Amino acid sequence: MNAIILSAIWGVAMMFSGIFLTKGEAIRAAAILGLVVLLGVNIAELYGYRLFNIDTRGMLSFNSFSLVFNAVLFGCTLIYFLLSSKDILKVGTNKAEYFSLIFFVLSGVSIASSFNTLLMLFLGIEIISIPLYILTGSDRKNLKSNEAALKYFLMGSFSTGIMVMGIALIYGARGSFDIAGMNTAMQQGLNPLLLSGLLLLLISMAFKVSAAPFHFWTPDVYDGAPTVFTSFMATIVKAGVFVAFLRLFDGAYGSMSDKWKLVVVIIIAATLLIGNITAVFQQSVKRMLAYSSIAQAGFMFFALFSYNDLSKEGLLLYSAAYCLATTGIFAILIKMKDYTFDGFNGMGKSNPLLAATNTIFLLSLAGIPLTAGFTAKFYMLSSAIKTGTYGWLVILAVLCAAVSVYYYFRVIQSMYFKEGDSQRIEVSSSFRLGLVVISAIIILLGIFPQILFYKLYF
């Protein structure tokens, strides 16, 4: 609750701060301060300090899982701000507004992680989406940015239509928007209204997390959007929507009949295959990362497939690992002029620290042991094995992870084994420090993943 209200307030305040704060540095400081406060109050709530006591009539409920998840996402956003906020300022003239929109998105994420009724889910998702349409199109003179915003907007509102239709059908079948008890309604029989409603809802959520075959917007939007915002969209937003999805499964699809399982399995298989295979042939690292984010979503989807304690921990760890690594890679990518693989040529010599940390991020994304990415993938797959069904899906996932090594290592290969004339990228020492810190966290989580789960149970 603390986070939802404060982030909304901070967002509004940032919006108006444009009147007083004209210097970029001041805006940046305000945003970082706000985020620190946000993280602080969220952690405070984890320890039982609630700033606001509002009766939500059961529409929202905060448990340790959603709070820990929020804390992880706010932490990632904080790192994102520290690394890339200077680049946010460079996108356009409306500097304060970008930060304000990001705070609104965070508000939406906190709603989506703690909803209890479909109304709140809908609002949360929309509060996440609408600011993103704006952020995507924020580079107003750039045709690519325009195109990405248009595509995102059209397809996003189309999926909103589908989601609303789904919710309406579910309401018709049950007379209530509560997600609790939805799975008991499922078991009572196959009401076609409820079945189609749930299917439409599932599809619209799959769209938001860019799972195949509803992923088509992702590469174009991620590619066209200003790179700083791609970084935000691909990481924090995606993980936030996933946690909403997981919560939805808690109530609605929890005791999945084989039918739902089959749908999820098809989505996972398609996502893994399309994401990984299409990424192989990309020439631009940015677009490759867009496809890789689809592929990673396939792995996150395993949490919904297996749906047990291990998968909850796994999703938490996966979100942290994925967000940190991707944020780091994007932070480096933003600094570069050339987004193709060749742009990385010779980076190992010209910028050894950047290249080394970038290597760690890529290794984590590829799931190489001793990195958080490996442990996360391990949790996901072992939770899937625990269900004892669809063993071939796990094998497929491992094979796809092997394919992913190909395109991630292409970057490493460019950095270290190809001669290039890439000029030295001038970065501040705090930027370097940030990268080193992320690498350290990734390796730490790779070795002691339990530290993330500590507050989950106590």
Added chain:
Amino acid sequence: MPIQYYIFLALALFCIGVAGVLARRNVIIIFMCIELMLNAANLLLVAFSKMHHAAWMAKPAGIASPGADGQLFVFFIMAVAAAEVSVGLAIIVMMYRNTHSVDVNFLNRLKN
């Protein structure tokens, strides 16, 4: 009137909306079709709200006046739709300024 009529009407509107999105190339018309989809859902929600309320009136049990939240939802959808319209129109205007076109297929630099 039986509830099926409303369901069929709403689904028909929804499908018209989807078909419109697929068939048209003018961004503004596509956008209107999406609004049609949303409104089809609104209509359905109101109809269901009425239905649940009538069912409760016949046999009162549990929470007071079920069905009210369905109508409430409609207002939220309208508000969200309004927000989307404002953002969407802004995007369309921005696009028109840069390209002098509202053809959805005009912009396709991002592909593959």
Added chain:
Amino acid sequence: MGNIIQLAWLVPLFPLIGFLINGLGRRSLSKGAISFIGSGAILASFIVSIMIVLQVKSPGFTASQGVLKMFDFISVDKLIIPFAFQIDQLSSLFLLIITGVGFLIHVYSTSYMHDEESEHFGRYFAYLNLFVFSMLLLVMGGNFVIMFIGWEGVGLCSYLLIGFWFKNSDYNDAAKKAFVMNRIGDFGFLLAVFWIIAKVGSVDFSTVFAAAQSLSKTDITIITLLLFVGAAGKSAQIPLYTWLPDAMAGPTPVSALIHAATMVTAGIYMIARSNILYSLAPITQTVVAVTGLVTAVFAATIALQQNDIKKVLAYSTVSQLGYMFLGLGVGAYTGAVFHVMTHAFFKALLFLGAGSVIHAMHSEQDIRNMGGLKKQMPVTHITFLLGCLAIAGVPPFSGFFSKDEILAGAFSVNPVYYYIGVAGALMTAFYMFRLYAMTFTGTFRGTHEQEHHLHESPVAITFPLIVLAVLAAIAGFAGLPEVFVENGHALEHFLAPIFAESAKLKHANHLDHTTEITLMVSVTVLILITIIYAWIRFSRYRKTEADTKGLARVLENKWYVDEIYNAAIVRPLNAFSGLLNRVVEKVLIDGLVNGVGKSIQYGSRQLRLLQSGQVGSYILLMVLSILAFFALVFFTKK
């Protein structure tokens, strides 16, 4: 003196430090410093070993004191493998042999290898120290895994040292051969360890041996047979013996240390260590005994016709190892260990003596070109003669007692073993004195150049010879047979706790004293006759150009075993792997791997086209997918 056993880790530590210093500093250190560090490390280990033996010998010592756990080496689930040392009577005796003989050979090497360049000199001592370290690890290991680490380590060092003169490709081939043959054996060892883990769940010696009684007959037979495969590889038994003669490519001190005194006895040590397992597996015991016996006689026949001084000694080593295995196979564990000890002394002595001769003859190794060296090389001559007497089994030299104990053990199990064994012993006497006579007596047959340079070796070479000669002469008194002196077998009493369990299982089948003495005397007489015959015959040896014929020729060519292995195993294997390379590797595997890569690239190119950039087509694809999902949900059963 406190509990020195707690400091047992010092013993392998010194050589390790020596290895590191000499290995890293081989370019910068002087030869003097390298010699000092290399030998000093071993001397330090030797001193600690002596103190350990004294402690072990003291009455208060119990087996549990000897287990020294350093840290957990591997810990997986329930399987915990500690890095532990086990000091007891058996391992401390081996410590003494390894560090003692090792030290002497290091001293010897400082002079023998002095002509090497400084860098190679350092490399040599580094390898040698590493070898001693690995060997100590092997002997001190408290479980099969640590033993295996040492086992592999000595194999590696042996490989490195055989190929020490790596510029000669024949030597490299010999090194590779040794390595491959050893690896075949190691594979058996490894399988045995896995089998033990599967059945017992632990690799600690104490746990495994305690559980031995409860294992099924089949398990124990398989484990012991697999272990024996490992031992046969390392200790050069049929059919894996051919590497040892080729290993003579290495420097002579290496042959003395690794291929005579220590490494090759690792197999005997392992079996003696696991004696309880073997005592419970009579089938394996028979296999061990027969293999040992056949190897002993077979190698002895080959040695009869060899003309290379080191080759004769190499085959003699194979043959003596065969005797040790015979001892193990008939349950005469003490005898086998006793023979390991005496053999370490006299065979090291013989090798070092041979080295001294080779040194004096400027790398001439063919005994047909020697003769009459006793005048120029008195010390070498006397010590070599003592070694020959010891190995031939002439009383009261050491070889007599140890060999006699093994043969007596064999007789008590099966007299056939005994008679064949005696035949081998006679051959031993013959070829050793053929070697002695051709080298030291008669007239010199080499070139004038060589004759001119003949000289006695320096003191660094003669000193180890003298020490070893004394040991070879008197070591036998550590194990006087009961027949002569009541309770005279000090070694048996010392080792009794190790073989206690096996002793209980053994049938009390002691020979009565009359038989024993009769056998002993008759064998001794036979051996003496053989020696005199060989001495007389070969001191009159004249070089002839005539080819040998018949059986002698077969023997000279070592029964053509290498050629048979080549034709039966190596060549078909090469052909087969060539086939695999051409068909499986190039066509199937490459095709598969590249094919997968290519098809993914192709799929990637095609899938990219789905991403057409048109919003309309995206939405159409989405709607179609939605319809497909509806069809799936509504029109599938369940």
